[in-house]
Amino acid sequence: MNNIASMPASPPAEAARLPARHYLNEAHTLRSWFLTTDHKRIALLFLASITVFFLIAGVAALLMRLELLTPEGDLVQAETYNRLFTLHGVLMVWFFLIPSIPTVLGNFAIPMMLGARDLAFPRLNLISWYLFVGGGTLTLYSLIKGGVDTGWTFYTPYSTLYSNSAVLSTVAGVFVSGFSSILTGLNFIVTIHTLRARGLTWFRLPLFIWSMYATSLILVLATPVLAITLLLLAMERFFGFGFFDPRLGGDPLLFQHLFWFYSHPAVYIMILPGMGVVSELVAAFSRRRVFGYKVVAFSSLAIAVYGFLVWGHHMFVAGQSPYAGLVFSALSYLVAIPSAIKVFNWTATLYKGDISLDTPMLYALGFIGLFTIGGLTGLFLAALGLDVHLTDTYFVVAHFHFIMVGGMVMGYLGGIHYWWPKISGRLYTEWMGRFSAITAFVGFNLTFLPQFLAGYLGMPRRYWAYAPEYQVLNVMSTLGASILGVAYAFPLIYLTWSFWKGQVAGPNPWEATGLEWRTPSPPPTHNFETPPRVTGEAYERSHAARGEA
Amino acid sequence: MKDMLSPWQALWELLRWAKRPFAALFPPVLSEHADGVDSFYMFLVGMSTFFSLLIAGLIVFFAVRYARGRKADRTRPPESNLVLEIVWSTVPLVLSVVIFFWGARLYLRLFTEPLGGYGEVVYVVGKQWMWKVQHPQGPMEIGALHAPMGIPIRLVMTSQDVIHDFSIPALRIKRDVVPGRYTSLWFQATRTGEFPIYCSEYCGTLHSQMLGKLVIQSPAAYAAWLAQGAAAGTAIQAGERLFTSLGCGGCHGAEGGAIRAPQLAGIFGRPVPLQSDGFATADEAYLRESILFPGRKVVAGYAPVMPTFAGQINEEQMVELIAYLRSLRLP
Known part of the structure; x- marks a missing residue:
C-alpha cells in the first residue's frame, strides 16, 4: 500500500500529533456550533446537512431503479413513482448539487486559499446556512404531507392547476433556499475581491477561486429569476392569477422560458465548481502548474456568461419558433468550446508531470473521463434535428447525470478527499478511498451508459412502466445503481471513522502548493498565525520540492 | 463505374x-x-x-x-x-x-411543407391520459393513429388540459402538445406496420400509460379503413352538427346573408383583412382564437358582435368545427 504518511516530505515528529488548539477543539458547546461565524465550522454544518439530503434523494433514486427493474409498474404505485422522481430531482438539484462544492469546499477553502481569516461577511454566512436549512425543512415537510408529483421542473399548467400534491410548500422551500445561494455567492464575490493576501494578484489565484468566482456570479444573477418565477407560480396556483394558464390568458411556455433562464445557468452552478476542484487536483497530483492557466481561468468566466444565452435549447420541441431554435442551438455550441478547452488543458497538465494516483486524483481523472462523455453527448442534444428525437428520453437523463453526477459528484468527492486532511487533521485509509473512487466510476458507467441506448431506442423519461424491449438496458442500469450506492455509502463510513481515529495528517500531506496547506491541520480558528504573503505564481513549486527523478 | x-x-x-x-x-x-x-x-x-x-x-x-517514482524526462514542462x-x-x-x-x-x-403539399390533415387532442385522433373524413380513434404509407400526413395537435408530447420514435419525431395553441408535425411513412406512440412530456399520474400505436397501411387498405369508419360518422359531420346546434349559421350561414358576419365557405387557409389593419391567415389557430375570443381579430367591415364560445366547447369539439369549416368549399 502506498501510504501517504510514509512520504518523505512529512516529518514524522510533526505528523504524530494534532496542533494543540484548532477550530474543532476551540469550543465544544452546541452554541459554539450553531452560532458560529467561523467559515470552517459553517462548512461542516453545510456538509452534514447536504449529506442528509443526498442520502434521502439517493434512497429515492434506488427505489426508482428497483421499480424499473421490470417493465410493469409493480413495486410502487404510479403516483408514488412520480413523487419519488420529483423528490430525487428537487433535493439533488437544490439541496445537494447547487450547494455542494460552494458551501462545503468553497466555504472551507476559499478564505484559506486567499490567506484570509474568514469570508468577508461571516454572519451572513451563518444566515445562509439557516436559510438553507429552513428551505430544506419546508421541502421535507412536503414529503410528510405526501410529496410532490410535478417533476423538479414544475412545468405549468400541471403544477398550477392539475397537481394534487404539496406544490406550494416545496416551491416555498426552494424559494427560501435560493436566498441562501444568493448570499453565499455575494459573500464569495466580495471576499475574492477584497480579502486576497498581499501579493496574491488575480492571476496568481488558484483556479478553484476563479471557478468559484464564476459560479458566484451565476448564483447572484440567476437565482433571483428563479425566485420570481416560483412566486408567479405560487400566485397562479394559490390566487388564480393567469400568468401561465391559457384559459386565464396566460402562456405555459412563458414559464419554461423563465424557468430555464435560471435553470440553464444553474447547470453551470452544478459543474463549474467541479471543474475548479479538478484543476486543483490535477495540479497537486501532477506536481506542476496547470497547462494554460489563463485560458482555464477565462474559460470559467466564458462558460458562466454563455450559460445565460442558451436556455431555449431546452425547448426545441416545446412550441417555440424554429428560428429561435436555430439561434439557441448555435449559441449552445459556444459553450462547448471552453468546456473542450478545459479538458484538453487538464490532459496536457499530465504531460511531464510527477503523477501519483491517490484517491483525489482518481476522482479527478474519473471526472475528466465522465465529463468528456457528458459534454460530447451535449453536442447531440444541441443539434436541432437530433434533439427532436432525443429530448424527453433517457438519453437526456443519461447526459445530465454524466455532467452532474459523473462530473460534479466526482469533483465533490475528489475535493472532499483532497481537503479532508485539512478539515479533520487526519488521513483516511488510502485503499478504501481508491476502492470507492474506482467503484463509483464503474458503477456510474454501468448505470448511465445503457440509458443513452434506451433513450435512442425511444424510452421516454419519467415513465413508471415501460415496454419490455427496454428491460435488458434497465436491468443493467439498476445493477450499476446498486454498485454506485455502495461507492457513495462507503466514504461516509471511513471518512466518519477517520475524523476521530485516522492517522494524523500533518499540515501538507499531499505536498500541494496552495496557501491552505501552509497552516496546521486542522487550522486554528483564525487560519493563519501571521497573514501570509504571496511571492510566486499559482501552483509554482521549487525544483527541490518537485522531486525530480 | x-x-x-x-x-x-x-x-x-x-x-x-x-x-x-x-x-x-x-x-x-x-x-x-x-x-x-x-x-x-x-x-x-x-x-x-x-x-x-x-x-x-x-x-x-x-x-x-x-508515474511518480518512474524515470522520465520531466525537464521544463x-x-x-x-x-x-x-x-x-x-x-x-x-x-x-x-x-x-x-x-x-x-x-x-x-417545419417545411413537402413539395406537393400534405396528403391529409389529422387532428390530435391530448388529454390526461389518452390520445384522441380525428380524421376529418373518417372516424375518431382513441390511442391509435391510422395513416397511409407514402403520403405526407400533417398532424395538428392541441391539449385539453396539461402539456403532453406526441412522440413517435420510429419516425424520430416528437412535438409538445400544448393547451391553448396548435402545434404540428408531419411525416411520410415508407413502410407498413404498427409502431408505438408515447407521451413524452410528463403529464401526471398515468403519464407512462398515455400510449398509442401508429398503424401504417397501404393507401388502398387505408382508404377502405377510412370509409368503413366514416359510416359511423366523420369529424366533418360532427362539426356540422355543432355548427348548427351552436347557432353559428344564424350569422355565418347562407341565411345570414353575409351582412352581420363573414361567409365561411372557402375561407380556410386564406388571408382575411382585419379591422385593426393587416391580415390574418385563416388557419386552425386563427379560427380557434376567433371562436373563443371573437373580439381580438375582427374581420374588416364587420362589427364585433359575435359572442364568445369559451367554456362551451372543448378542444375535441373545436377541431371538429375546424374540420367542418375547412371542408366548406365555395359553391
Missing part, C-alpha cells in the same frame, strides 16, 4: 454501413427522415468515441509514463503552447459548425 459517389453520399453510405451491426440499438426506420437522423447520430457517435478514447488514452498513457491551443480550440469549433448545420437542416425539414 457509371456514376461516382459524391463525398456526401459516400459519407452517407459509410454511416449506414457502420450502423448495420448495431441495428438492435435503433428503433425501426419508418421514414427517410428517420434514416437521416440515424446517419447523423452515427456520425456523432463515431466522433464522440474518437475523442473519448483519445482523452482516456492520453490520460492513461501520461499516468503510466509520468510546457506552461502553454500557442499552436496546440489554437488547434484544440479550432477543431471543436469547426466540428460544432458542421454539427449545427447538419442538425438545423434536419430540423427545418420538419
Whole structure:
C-alpha cells in the first residue's frame, strides 16, 4: 500500500500529533456550533446537512431503479413513482448539487486559499446556512404531507392547476433556499475581491477561486429569476392569477422560458465548481502548474456568461419558433468550446508531470473521463434535428447525470478527499478511498451508459412502466445503481471513522502548493498565525520540492 | 463505374454501413427522415468515441509514463503552447459548425411543407391520459393513429388540459402538445406496420400509460379503413352538427346573408383583412382564437358582435368545427 504518511516530505515528529488548539477543539458547546461565524465550522454544518439530503434523494433514486427493474409498474404505485422522481430531482438539484462544492469546499477553502481569516461577511454566512436549512425543512415537510408529483421542473399548467400534491410548500422551500445561494455567492464575490493576501494578484489565484468566482456570479444573477418565477407560480396556483394558464390568458411556455433562464445557468452552478476542484487536483497530483492557466481561468468566466444565452435549447420541441431554435442551438455550441478547452488543458497538465494516483486524483481523472462523455453527448442534444428525437428520453437523463453526477459528484468527492486532511487533521485509509473512487466510476458507467441506448431506442423519461424491449438496458442500469450506492455509502463510513481515529495528517500531506496547506491541520480558528504573503505564481513549486527523478 | 459517389453520399453510405451491426440499438426506420437522423447520430457517435478514447488514452498513457517514482524526462514542462491551443480550440469549433448545420437542416425539414403539399390533415387532442385522433373524413380513434404509407400526413395537435408530447420514435419525431395553441408535425411513412406512440412530456399520474400505436397501411387498405369508419360518422359531420346546434349559421350561414358576419365557405387557409389593419391567415389557430375570443381579430367591415364560445366547447369539439369549416368549399 502506498501510504501517504510514509512520504518523505512529512516529518514524522510533526505528523504524530494534532496542533494543540484548532477550530474543532476551540469550543465544544452546541452554541459554539450553531452560532458560529467561523467559515470552517459553517462548512461542516453545510456538509452534514447536504449529506442528509443526498442520502434521502439517493434512497429515492434506488427505489426508482428497483421499480424499473421490470417493465410493469409493480413495486410502487404510479403516483408514488412520480413523487419519488420529483423528490430525487428537487433535493439533488437544490439541496445537494447547487450547494455542494460552494458551501462545503468553497466555504472551507476559499478564505484559506486567499490567506484570509474568514469570508468577508461571516454572519451572513451563518444566515445562509439557516436559510438553507429552513428551505430544506419546508421541502421535507412536503414529503410528510405526501410529496410532490410535478417533476423538479414544475412545468405549468400541471403544477398550477392539475397537481394534487404539496406544490406550494416545496416551491416555498426552494424559494427560501435560493436566498441562501444568493448570499453565499455575494459573500464569495466580495471576499475574492477584497480579502486576497498581499501579493496574491488575480492571476496568481488558484483556479478553484476563479471557478468559484464564476459560479458566484451565476448564483447572484440567476437565482433571483428563479425566485420570481416560483412566486408567479405560487400566485397562479394559490390566487388564480393567469400568468401561465391559457384559459386565464396566460402562456405555459412563458414559464419554461423563465424557468430555464435560471435553470440553464444553474447547470453551470452544478459543474463549474467541479471543474475548479479538478484543476486543483490535477495540479497537486501532477506536481506542476496547470497547462494554460489563463485560458482555464477565462474559460470559467466564458462558460458562466454563455450559460445565460442558451436556455431555449431546452425547448426545441416545446412550441417555440424554429428560428429561435436555430439561434439557441448555435449559441449552445459556444459553450462547448471552453468546456473542450478545459479538458484538453487538464490532459496536457499530465504531460511531464510527477503523477501519483491517490484517491483525489482518481476522482479527478474519473471526472475528466465522465465529463468528456457528458459534454460530447451535449453536442447531440444541441443539434436541432437530433434533439427532436432525443429530448424527453433517457438519453437526456443519461447526459445530465454524466455532467452532474459523473462530473460534479466526482469533483465533490475528489475535493472532499483532497481537503479532508485539512478539515479533520487526519488521513483516511488510502485503499478504501481508491476502492470507492474506482467503484463509483464503474458503477456510474454501468448505470448511465445503457440509458443513452434506451433513450435512442425511444424510452421516454419519467415513465413508471415501460415496454419490455427496454428491460435488458434497465436491468443493467439498476445493477450499476446498486454498485454506485455502495461507492457513495462507503466514504461516509471511513471518512466518519477517520475524523476521530485516522492517522494524523500533518499540515501538507499531499505536498500541494496552495496557501491552505501552509497552516496546521486542522487550522486554528483564525487560519493563519501571521497573514501570509504571496511571492510566486499559482501552483509554482521549487525544483527541490518537485522531486525530480 | 457509371456514376461516382459524391463525398456526401459516400459519407452517407459509410454511416449506414457502420450502423448495420448495431441495428438492435435503433428503433425501426419508418421514414427517410428517420434514416437521416440515424446517419447523423452515427456520425456523432463515431466522433464522440474518437475523442473519448483519445482523452482516456492520453490520460492513461501520461499516468503510466509520468508515474511518480518512474524515470522520465520531466525537464521544463510546457506552461502553454500557442499552436496546440489554437488547434484544440479550432477543431471543436469547426466540428460544432458542421454539427449545427447538419442538425438545423434536419430540423427545418420538419417545419417545411413537402413539395406537393400534405396528403391529409389529422387532428390530435391530448388529454390526461389518452390520445384522441380525428380524421376529418373518417372516424375518431382513441390511442391509435391510422395513416397511409407514402403520403405526407400533417398532424395538428392541441391539449385539453396539461402539456403532453406526441412522440413517435420510429419516425424520430416528437412535438409538445400544448393547451391553448396548435402545434404540428408531419411525416411520410415508407413502410407498413404498427409502431408505438408515447407521451413524452410528463403529464401526471398515468403519464407512462398515455400510449398509442401508429398503424401504417397501404393507401388502398387505408382508404377502405377510412370509409368503413366514416359510416359511423366523420369529424366533418360532427362539426356540422355543432355548427348548427351552436347557432353559428344564424350569422355565418347562407341565411345570414353575409351582412352581420363573414361567409365561411372557402375561407380556410386564406388571408382575411382585419379591422385593426393587416391580415390574418385563416388557419386552425386563427379560427380557434376567433371562436373563443371573437373580439381580438375582427374581420374588416364587420362589427364585433359575435359572442364568445369559451367554456362551451372543448378542444375535441373545436377541431371538429375546424374540420367542418375547412371542408366548406365555395359553391
